[in-house]
Amino acid sequence: MKLDHLKVLRAVVETGTVKLAAETLNRTQPAISQALKALEFQTGTELFDRSGYRLELTPVGRRVYLQSLRVLSEADDLAHLIKHFEKGQEETITIAVDAAANPDVLTPVLLDLQSRFPDTRVILRAEVLSGAIEAVQTGTAALAVAPAIQVMLEEEGFDYIPVDRSFMRNVAAPSLIGAMGAPATLADLRGLHQIIARDSGQATGLFDRELGVQKGQRRWYVSDLHMKKQLLATGLGWGRLPEHLIADELAKGILQEIKLPNTHLSFDIEVFAFRMRKSSSGPVASYVWNTFEAASMSLEARERAGS
Template identity: 30%
Template sequence: MKLSQLEMLVLLAETGSVQGVSERMHRTQAAISMALKNLEEDVGFPLFDRSGYRLNLSPQGRQFLRQAREVVKQQQRLHSLASQLQTGAEPQLRLTYDYTCAPSVLFAAIKQVQNSYPATELLLSGDSQLRALRRIREGEAELALCPWLPIFRQHGDFETVRVRPFELLVVCSPMLLEGLALNRLQRQDLLELPMLIPQDQDIGIDLDKIMRMPGQQRIRVNDSITQRELLLAGMGWGIIPSDLVGDALQRHALERIDIPGFMTHVNLEVHLVRSAERIAGPAEELIWRHFSGNALKGKRAL
């Protein structure tokens, strides 16, 4: 059997007539009928019920059609893959994000890549501390999402685009604040509660220094995801990136604590980062344009 015969069978099911297949494939009706007859001979059972006026599929034909559709779809995917590889689309695109940043900010851009370059495999992984930037520098990833400081340029020749502000919040579970009025909390109240703090953010921030009166009871964890889970469990209060607790704040699983003068302001931004020494492929460039275009719109709005 030939692929063109399977395509005719699929089109016959879609159009309902040999004439419809003939018009779609730009071949004569006689040629279509002969090809379908040869397909029946190849498979060894009747594909069509010819007892009526119209050419209808037999029960075996309907079952065969389901598999024929899959074969035709796979052939179309192979054509798409070949075309994209010919034009230089990356077979694989590696993205990494710092654990302090919510990867969901990448999803809209990733969806664009899926639609435009379905043959490009996407690898998304999380890293702690400065490892995301190191992976870019070492050629182990093409794009990184992470908090950005100008000092990071000493780690490599990077190109960056602003994605969003990086905001640190003081939060706590309502269960830990039982008996305390949120709007009347004082520094001393927090001193008496356990403090959850990452061991080392390694993003140019020393949380011990920006806290003007840190709690005496401490639980140190090795990443912000674990810190968030401990916060939700009521194990203590802590400073955590807003991206990681936005949904919890909305449903009041966590409460934001605002005490004037309690925390030194930190001015950081989340950036998308790539190597300035490497030529970007089209899938990577699509993600980059997604954020650089948004950044340009933001500047115009100002």
């Protein structure tokens, strides 16, 4: 059974006549009739009732037609997939995404990517602290979206694009803040548990220490920021989270910011898309990079217009 015969069957059913099917497929009428006869010979029965003006499917013909639609659809998918690989497009692309990065920055890029390269599988790796940098350095991820320091990205040999800014706040549940009394310095929080997101990388270089954690501090560790937020909301400790992740909790009073008169706890972080400078990117990874680049230029233009 040939795919061409199934395409003829589909055209005849959709148009209702051999003549219109021939025009649709740019074939002659005898060629269409011959293809139908070949298909009927293979099935051993008539597929059409030819007693009326329009050809009508017989019960067997209807079953063959419906099954042929599935076969043709899968054949089309296979043809698209083959063209995808013929163009050298990646089968899979991995993007490391730091948990502190606002997903709203990534969503438009992913929507565009899915529309343009539907046959490329995308893996989003959730990372914490040095995890995103390590994933790109080891080639586990083609690129990453994560908070970073420009000097460090330069020294490590990355291409990088600023894509967002975030504000980190130290927060706790109102019940725990009430139990704190009136702390004036960070040292006054040592007796309470600090909830810390464990580094998903090897924590080398700049990350080879616990940033924002003082000596003697009681601490609990979690593997992701959503678990950290849950523990903070239940009053089990205090900790730092990006503002976009806790905006609702702050507005509803589920969490409150810790304000120390003699210590500045909150700070801004800059989020970058970055990749290794000397790596050879495939067309899909390059397209993602160029999309981030265009978005960054648009953001800079809006910021200049607003200033």
